[in-house]
Amino acid sequence: MNQLDDPDHVRTQYSTEDHLETRRSVWRPTADGLDPETEALRAIDRALVGDARVLEVGCGTGVMAERIHGLPGVTLVATDFSPRFVDLTAARGVDARQADICYLPFEDASFDVVYAGWMLYHVRDLERALNEVRRVLRPGGTFVSVTNGQDHLVDLHKDAGGRVARSQFSSETGESVLRRRFADVRRHDLETRAVFPDHASAQAYLDSTGDGLVLPGFEGGREYAGSVTVFEAR
Template sequence: MREMTDRRHLGQQYGSTERLETRRGVWGPGPEGVSPADVLRTLVVSSRPSRLIEIGCGTGHFARSVLEEAPGVDYVATDLSPAMVEATRALGVTAEVAAADDLPFADSSFDGAVAAWMLYHVPDLDGTLREVRRVLRDGGSLHVATNGSEHLSDLLREAGGEPLVTQFMSENAEEVLGRHFQHVRRRDVETRATFAGHEAACAYLATFAPELARSLPAFDGPRTYAGRTALLTAH
């Protein structure tokens, strides 16, 4: 889907925090009893970075959670959206506006990097990974979260859509990262999205596919759908 990487479209999507907060609010742990964000945070903290950059930080909640566990980390969050940077700063996290493929930092500035649920959005995927590699010191790690093609696919099909296929998803993430990093480790986590009713499901779909929100057949009561996420560490 070309709009997934179109900067004008992304500017509309992430010009404010409301859409992202609506999407975040429905997700909970799956059969393992853990959330992908918890697994990702554990991966980041256990790598013991001294200086960490996050690209595409969103509302800053992940950055804040890392700093609560590892307050000594020099954490720098970046995002293309001024609204997201403002929200992140409001949580007490250092943040600045920056494009993922043009980071305003010197070579080898960081020993850790995070890209959570955002690499499917960048216009130049390999260029972005080269840029992340540039600002990482030798031996530094990139921690990534992304979804699979069957992520929330039952809901999308019910609304008359198709599973979302992106440029960077569980199915190809290892191969893509392997073009830039020597070692890649992966863990898959199944999650659950729970909607209180039809209106809540439509509100979720409307944040990225209004036409699907309009075509979702009515249903009564709550519904739960499976999500599929991969967490990867590359170095």
């Protein structure tokens, strides 16, 4: 277990929105203008046929839930383990409920699409979590997930004297993990960019992870490469 899937660390990280919003604020689209959340939304939209039920697990502050909720014909249920995130998502007019992905409180075959954005590397029991996703999906349903690659922000961590933690669900491992449960797995790899206008913003990002890394001072701004994959599995 590392910090990414340590339950105590995850609980502390997401007890409020502060850490998450600090990290969200620095990300920019790829060089050709593609944004991972928009690509994930397109994947969800492609999977919809008529009126459809969609489940988001790990909804965070509800940014993506609000976008999914706006798709025509969608009935959305958004869940998160953090009570604070459930409240923030509900405030956006979304049906939001506290739930653990390892013990989803829904009937078998309840949803046409399940979405998990940047959260599977946090779960304490990945196998059980994916079994639950498979259980609540209807036959022929689609699971859309987003995760980071092992090289995500590796240069930033190296500059601060650290290293990027290896996660249980990454761009490199996600496809093989999903193929154990889904016959058709497709991927869209994206090279995103983290843009820091000054040293303080870069250090604030590192502080938000709780890794204790200290970045040597620098003048001006810096940009670091990110690595993201959107998976579609059915």
